Amino acid sequence: MKLAKRLLFAIGILITASLAAVYFVVSASLPTIEGEWALPGLEHSVTIERDALGVPTIQAQSENDRAFALGVLHGQDRFFQMDLLRRNAAGELSELFGEAALSWDQAMRTHRFRARATRTIAAMPEPLKQQLIAYTRGVNSGRDSLAVRPFEYLLLSQSPRPWQPEDSLLCLFSMYVDLQNHDGGYERSLAFMQKHLPADWFEFLRPQPVSQTASGLPTWEAPLAGKVTTALTLPTIPMSDLLATLSENDDDSNGDDERMALAYRWHDEGVPGSNNWGVDGSRTSHGGAIVADDMHLGIRVPNTWYRASWYLKDGRRVTGATLPGAPAMVVGSNGDVAWGFTNSYGDWSEVIQLVTDDRRSQYLTPEGWQPFTYHDETILVGQETTRFIVRDTIWGPVIGEDDEGNLLAYRWVAHDIEGANLNMLAMVHARNTEEALIVAANSGVPAQNLMLADKDGRLHWSIMGPIPQRDWQDKQWIQDWSEQSLNWTSYRSADAYPLVSSTQHNGVLWTANSQVVMDELYPLIGDGGYDIGIRAGSIAEQLKQKQQFTEQDLLDIQLSTHNRLYDFWAEHLKAVVDIQPQPPFSKAILEALAKWQGKAEVDSVSYRLVSAYHDEVLSRTLGPIAKALEDKEYEAFSVRKIDNHIDNALWLMVTEQPEHLLNPEYKTWEGLLLASAEAAYQATFVDGKGTEQAGWGQVNQLHLQHPFSKVIPGLGILLDMPKQPMAGDGKHVVRIQGESFGASQRMVVAPGREQHGIFHMPTGQSGHPLSEFYRAGHDDWVNGNPSPFLPQKTKYNLKLLPVDPN
Known part of the structure; x- marks a missing residue:
């Protein structure tokens, strides 16, 4: 017994010593946050x-020194x-x-972003280039100052590579990849669907704003200019005939088509986007x-953004969110102007079907046959290397094939020098919205819906980012440019950008990834995959309910969880189950619906129930079509790319209930809807769950993880944020919130009144768990x-000193 106790004691000592050693090593990579520190550069x-x-405030005498200091912070x-x-x-x-x-x-090497970044820097104005170089020096000084390399590299047994100036542009390209299609997925999915569906079914299912659905469902779109004119019409070809046609020549060896069709879900998940709006003076x-x-972005630990504040030479203070890897203030306020973004979802790319010779060594252009250009890319895989060959055309790289084997090239704003630059650094110097609009039009960023406010009370919407000098119009989703090149050759000047003022909307403006303009401005932007306008309409509706607003009022709208669409679905579900004789599950459903408030709150049983019912009906009506398309296994097709407006088609089907559009697995619409209601009931109440376990928060759980905790068991305790129920939903509510998707920041600010502003950010400033x-x-x-929006009382003070060259 004594020996066993001694062994246990010894093991405990070893474990404690090991943990202490690990703690000592990991803590050695904590950044320097106070004192004095001499740095070259x-x-x-x-x-x-x-x-x-941990929010820093930088005071520097020059732009280059400010960029250097921000680089130090990011690098540490x-x-x-x-x-x-x-x-x-x-x-x-x-x-x-x-x-x-x-x-x-390999997919990223197709775009050769590193080479494009190097080319862009070579063309950059010298002052911007010097800021970028200063920032790069700061990043490397900050990282090199750590006594031990960051813990992630210890776990990987790797050493970090030095930062290079082109790496900052690569961070910008990463945002392009996150916010736009790097593979033409939207156009390729639509072209594939158009090819395989009858024309009326394609028009019924394709994403588009519509002015008429059925049975009182409103037009969701809330544009700032123009109005919706398209009406939705039920297709004439029966569902059974459509599914039979889609399954022709498909080798489906699953053996359980009915089960798979019923289990299939349209991938209606959160996509990168945002809300923003404003009120004028x-x-x-x-x-x-x-x-x-x-x-709105996918959120992990640490968060995408890094809060910062600094003073300009003229004394103004700039505060907001930066992107680690770049020296710019992404969103924020400078005392005169405040700016924020939502993803525009305009048409910033073209997919081109190439006409090639038999050997695929040449492709046809309006000027005749051209040979492909080949780039030999070497990819380091661990310690080994592999070659990857990129084929290029005069329009852009070859990104793959269509479902008939034709080569496809990609023309994309991100490939041009205008697509990625550091011109947005000038935004912090803007004195008013007019100056800010010029900066926006010349900034190389993924095109954004820009919301601009100034201290004199003006409010404007425009596009920030390059707009090609070509008109978008209804077209083939994949084009043939072999005879007539529709290529853009230039970009619009600032005076040719779309612009909407708050004076046109009684002092308010709003955007939420849906179509912003539907008038003569539309061809400037086009369609790149807009969201349905439910969020935008909800914001607009709330902005019309008050005459005057404070910062808290706007935060309240940001936190709004009301789902206007589900109000209709709640009434629909009630009508389906409130029949005689009542199905056995009706009582529980009706009791829950009696408390319906339409809000995605943590304790709402009715919201969870209605959400499940909506998804079950979607699965049983349009799910089989989605499955049949994806069963064709065209790698570029994704339902998720083209289902943003699917609720218009779904509602028209379930309210009109045309016999020919019924899923052939059911004999009646009543049977389909009751089966959906029962499945929603089962998902909400059954399996031993009482009402206290049936709330929306039980299925809408926040789970923000560090990349390493997903692959190394046990690290989540140290690295992840607490898992917890959350209000909000991944679709259709202003407070977008899913397991690891949602508001990557919240900002409410009036320029000149930053002390009253509000700022939220998930996770924290540091990427170091200690x-x-x-x-x-x-x-x-x-x-x-x-x-608070502004940094608060100073807790730590660090002074960076230049190194005496002597």
Whole structure:
């Protein structure tokens, strides 16, 4: 017994010693946050003050020194995140993660973003280039200052590579990949669907704003200019005939078609987007305009953004969110102007079907046959290398084939010098919305819906990012340019950009990834996959309910969980089950619906029930069509790319209930709807769950993870944010929220009144799990507390000193 106790004691000592050793090694990579620190590359001394959340305020005497200091902060706090961003766009993840990342790296090498970044920097104005070089020096100084390399590299047994100037543009390209289609997926999916569906079915299912559905469902779209004119019409070809046609020549060896059809779900998940809106001076007590902005992205640990504040030479203070890897303020306010974004979902690319010779060595252009250009790319996979050959055309790289084997090339804004530059750095100097609009039109970023407010009360919407000098019009989704090139050769000047003022809308403006303009401005932007306008309409509706607004009022809208669409579905479900004789599950459903408020709140049983019912009906009506299309196994086709407006078609079907459009697995519409209601009941109440386990929060659980905790068991305890029920939904509500998707930040600010502004961010400032800033501020984001926009009382003070050359 004594020996056993001694052994247990010895084991305990070893475990404690091992943990202490690990803690010592990992803590050695914590950044320097106070004191004085001499660094080469600075022209003058710089002070960095941090508050209790770790939000820094930089005071520097020059733009280059400010960029250097921001680079130090990013390099210390977020270097591994930055490394993943640059590798993501460059196609260099396999070096860290091996074969698992090879297919992605090959897809990215097709775009040759590293070469494009180098070319862009060579053409960059010298002042911008010097800021970028200063930032790069700061990043490397910050990372090199760590006594031990960041813990991620210890786990990978790798050493971090130095930061290069082109890496900052690669981070920008990563945002292109996140916010737009890198493979023409939207156009290719639509072309595939158009080819395989009858014309009336294609028009019925394709994403488009519609002005008429059925049985009182409103027009969801809420454009800032123009109106919806398209009506939705039920297809005439029976569902059974359509499914039979789609399954012809398909080798489906699954053996259980009915089960698969019923289990299939349209992939109606969150896609990168955002909400933003504003009120001008006529709608505030102080006469200044206010911008509200929340950008929706996939969220992991650490978060996409890094909060920062700095002073300009003229004394103005710039505050907001930066992107680790780049020296720019992405969204924020400078005292005169505030700006925020939503993804535009305009048409910023073209898929081109190539006409090739028999050997596929040449392709046809309006000027005759041209040979392909070949680029030999070497990808490092762990310690081994593999070759990847990129075929290029005068229009862009070859990205794959259509479902008949024809080669496809890709023309994309991201491939041009205008597509990625650092011109947005000038936004922090704008004095008013007019100056900011010029900066926006010349900024090389993924095209965004820009919401601009200034301290004099003006509010404007426009596009930030390059707009090709060509008109978008109804077209073939995949085009043949062999005889007539429809290629854009230039980009629009600032005076030719679309613009809407709040004076046109009684002092308010809004966007939420749906179509913003439906008038003569539309051809400037086109269609790249808009969301249905339910969120936009909800925001507009709430903005019309008050005459004057404060920052808290706009935060309340950001946190709104009302789902206008599900109000209709709740009534529909009630009508389906409130029949005689009542099915056995009707009582529980009707009791839940009696408490319906239409809000995606944590404790709402009725919301969970209605959401499940909606999804079950979608699965049983249009699910078989989606499955039949995906069974054809065309790698570029994705239902998720083209289902944003599917609720218009779905509602028209279930309210009209045409016999010929009934899923042939059911004898009646009543049977289909009751089966959907029972399945929703089972999903909500059964399996031993009482009402307390049936709330929406039980299925809408926040789970923000560090990339490593997903692959290394046990690390989640240290690295992840707490898993918890959340209000909101991944679709159709203003408070977009899923398991790892939602508002990557929330900002509400009036320029000149930043002390009254609000800012939320999930996770924390630091990427180091032992930092006090790792989770700081996260609870305010979760709970919707109005946390301050500006950094608060200084807790740590760091002074960066130039190195004496003597």
